[in-house]
Structures are given as structure tokens and as C-alpha cells.
Amino acid sequence: MVWAQLPDLLIEFINEEAVMKIASYIGKLIRVDMATEFGERGKYARVCVEVDFTKPLLSQFKIEGEEYLIQYEGLENLCTDCGRYGKPTQQCGCKDMNNDETHATPDMVPETQPELRTKGRVYGDWMIVQRRECRVHKPNTPLNNHQFPVK
Template sequence: MLKPEDVLADEFVRAGLGLEFPNGEDGEPVVTIGQEVLEVMNGIWKQCMIVKVLGRNIAISALSRKLREMWKPKGAMYMMDLPRQFFMIRFKEEEEYMAALTEGPWRVFENYLMVQAWSPSFDPTQDDIDTTPVWIWLANIPINFYHKSILMGTARGTEKPIKVDLTTLHCERARFARVFVEVNLRKPLKGTMLINGERYFVSYEGLSSICLKCGLYRHLVHSCRQGRQEIVSHVEVAAHEKTTNGKCKSGGEWSR
């Protein structure tokens, strides 16, 4: 694995490093790393990607073993763990890096592997991978809708369509049409859609924690903030109706 010390000489780094004590030597130090140093350092990590297994915590050793089995890299592949179950993967061969980055979707241990190219602005303590490719199922749509352009156009109602499953294109199964799309997990996921006036259900393969109330991923209806707010609103309305339509006795009972 290429080490930063092999690329940047100590003298170059020290020349681009600034240290100040604006509030005196006992105060907070202020460090400035020069842009030239950062540009070289960023170049070292250019063939890296950030990954996270959706909805599951996995040890780095188990995930590394699984990814090597799946990708079968011929060149070196290095993996390091980051906060919040993010992992950073570095490839020696650019072709293998691009294949892992673009040829998904990848699934490990029955869950989707979210991937994105590394960038120096990514902060694993705060940021999330907001978009992920998933297969959607359009349940029970008529067989005369099974045309690539129809299905791709229909899938635009959920998010960005990428491709249609070959089994669907070959009309080998007709219980549901399967389309590969990229979805934004910060937005509500569509559970239904109207096609020519008829309503059809949409399901997301591999995404189990979808709230039926607000459509957002990562929580279920019983922990939905929107649902709790509606319950509180209903209770407040009921209490207001009781106070306006009757008087409360000291024992807590109501009379009209």
C-alpha cells in the first residue's frame, strides 16, 4: 500500500503547515494545512470508495472477506473502517475500482451495499450516502405494459431509472415488473402509483425499514415523528371538544 510519506517529502509538508496561537501559547492552537499539500494527499486517495451495508452492522473482517469473494480483485484491495459503520476501500487497479463503483447493485448478506466515490469533503461522523440503487417491483401491472420504454418511463415516477430486468423484458414472469432505479433515501419513497387511472403497488427490494406513514427509509410507522404529531393533534382536538361541549367534574369525569 502506497504510503503518504513515500509521495510527500517531510520538508514539503512542513513548508505548507502553519501553526498559530491567536490567544497565546496557553490558548487553542490553530493549524493550517496548505492547499498544495492537500491536493497531493487527495490524489493518493483518488481510487477509493466509501461503502456501507444498508440496515446492518457488519465487522470489517467479515465484510472484507465477502467483498473479495464478490469482486475477485486481481490487484491489491485495502479496507479500513470509519465511524458509523462506513468503510473506505482502496484499489490498486483503476479498472477494478471503476467496476466496483459502477457495476452494481451489490448485495452482501442479503442487504444492499451502498457505494460512492470518496471525496475529501465526506465526513463519516455527519454525512450519509443519500442515494442508492435498488430494484423496484411494480406489482400486477398488465402484460401489455411490458415494454422497455414504458417501464423506464413509469419508473421515473419513483426516482431515476437505470435499467429493466432481463426477465421482465423477456416477459418470462408477469406477477411484477422489475426495474433498477436510483432512489434518494432522504425523500419519501413512493408506495403506489396511478397508471391510466389504475393504482399499482410499488415495493423496494432489500429495503425493509420503510415507514408506511411518511414513506421515509430508516424508521417504521410506530416511531414516525409525523405519526406521533398526528396522534398528539387528535388528542388535543378531542380534549378541546370536551372542554367546549361539557364541564369537567373534580373526579375527572365529564358531563354534558
Template sequence: MEADSESNEEVEDIREGFASISLSKETKQHIRAPWAKALIIKVFGKTVGYNYLYSKFLGLWKPSGRVDMVDLGRDFFLLRFSILEDLEMVLKKGPWFIREHFMSIRRWEANFKPSEALVSSAIVWVRLNKLPIEYYDATLLRQIGQVLRKILRVDMHMAMEAKGRYACLCIQVDMSRPLSTIVRIGQCSQPIVYEGVNKLCFSCG
């Protein structure tokens, strides 16, 4: 998307009977700017009505600002946030479910067509239970997350409770690939717990 927005020219073979216009870099930036704080969402395994889904979103996320929703067709919905912090909260605090059905969430992208869209990634939380104390380092935890997948956020919990210490990593996983269950950190083998993905099939989505 970034490379496309920098281009001033669009080269395309036009067949007879087709018309074409070229979009300048400025035009692209102008028409795409209103959607910079938007997400594309799809609920798996269930067709959900517009009004029901919109009320569920407001109840789940309790946004501070305004949220507008557009039905894109084929069970895809676009949500545009007025406040960036609301959008980032949705991205980083998942995964989200509607009546046990997983919600795929992605940032809005230019030229998105529901009829051609493939959902191949999901945002999930990974828990590292009872991680040895010396590994509670923000830089090291980010390295662990990058080994697993694309990392979005790191949370460290040090409270000495019945559950013990743990660290949480928010990562974006590829739904077409098997998940790692153990990560090797030096000489330490650390089990990985994925929150919520027991409800999601990584063979068919």
C-alpha cells in the first residue's frame, strides 16, 4: 500500500472497449486518508446482522470516540474509528469472539474487494507461564515474539499469585501454518500457551 501511494503513475494494459484513468499520488492520498483509522472485520462460521454486530462491538470495546460501520458484503464489515487509541485497543487486546465465533480483524487496505479477500492471519495473545525471572526483559520478550510471529505488544506480569509469574505477547499468526508450542531460549525450553485459539481451526479457519 505504501509503495502504491508513492507512485504518480499507474501502468495497465487496457483492452478494447475499456476506459481508464490514472491516479496521482496526491489523489490516492486524498481518497485514502479518511480510512487510515479503519479496520476490516469478518466473523467466522456465522452470518451476523448489521445492527446486532454493531451493538456487540460497542459493548465489547466501549470506545471513547465515534465508530462508524459499513457492510462491505460477504460478511465483511468496515469499522472507522474517530480516535486512534480505540483502534489500537481492538488490535492489541484480542482475540475477539461473537457467540464463540472467531473474529478476523485487519487494518483497512487499499483496493480491498470482499469477493477476492483471503483471511490468512489472526491476532492472538501468547502466554509464557512461569517464565524464569531473568527473562523478564522487554527487549528479550520482543525477540521471543518475533521468533513466533509478528509481535504487536508485550505485557509483563510479576505478581506472586497462585498462577505464578507470566508474560503475555500479542502476536499476529499465520492461520495456514501450524503453531509453535515450545520456544527455546538459550538452554531453557519454554511452553507456549495460546489464548482463545482452541476455538479456531488452523486447517480451514
């Protein structure tokens, strides 16, 4: 199981039906993040899906002509060259293999389904959600001492 983020999704697609349909292309839907479900999260929709880690992960999808990326949380061992989970890009060795199966995704899907992109660079570092660094407040600052400078 993995949490996937759907960044920059248009607001009209952040509804239960659309998010569930998109998630079904990534893998088996386990749950939708409550903030997504109630439309509280504005930057991205978030879903938990069960995926087959022996196959390349879906990296993007297309709805009504617009491309949207998929980002995965906590997958440090994801090769961003072939989309497979297990070894980081530097250790994967997929570039050494001359195997077209590495980028095997359908060229076309029915019009009612998101179109999968297969040309160009399908995978990349953007697939892995980068953790934000925690801010550490310095001691003896007005914020920590609840003191404010007087003018």
C-alpha cells in the first residue's frame, strides 16, 4: 500500500467519484484522505492504494486533454528511470537492460478512462513526494520568549 498525491488537480475533479476513478488506475483503492473527500485540501487530492510493486508505477494520467502527475509518499527505493520499486535509481540497473517492458503502459485506453502518457520521459524525481523540513526556532527569539520588540 502507498499514499499517492494528485497535485494540481482541477477543483472540478476533486470529488469522490472522480478521485475514486483516478485511484482505480493507480491500483486498488483503499481509502481517500478525509481532507480530500470533503474538499478541504486545495493543493492536491490524496489516496491510499494497493499497487503491484513488481510492475512500474503509473506516473501520470490525462483527463480532458490535461496531463496530471502522480506523486508517491515514502518511496525512497523507487527508480525514477523505470518506475519500479525496490532499488533507488543509482542501484536499479534498468538503463543497462535493453528491455522495452520497463516502460510498458498502454498506448491508448478507452475515451472514458484517463489517457496514459507513454512518450517522452514518463518517470522522474517528481514522482516522490519531498518531505518538508521542520522549522526550528532559535532560542531567545521574540517568538519563543513571547517578547516583542518595542519601537
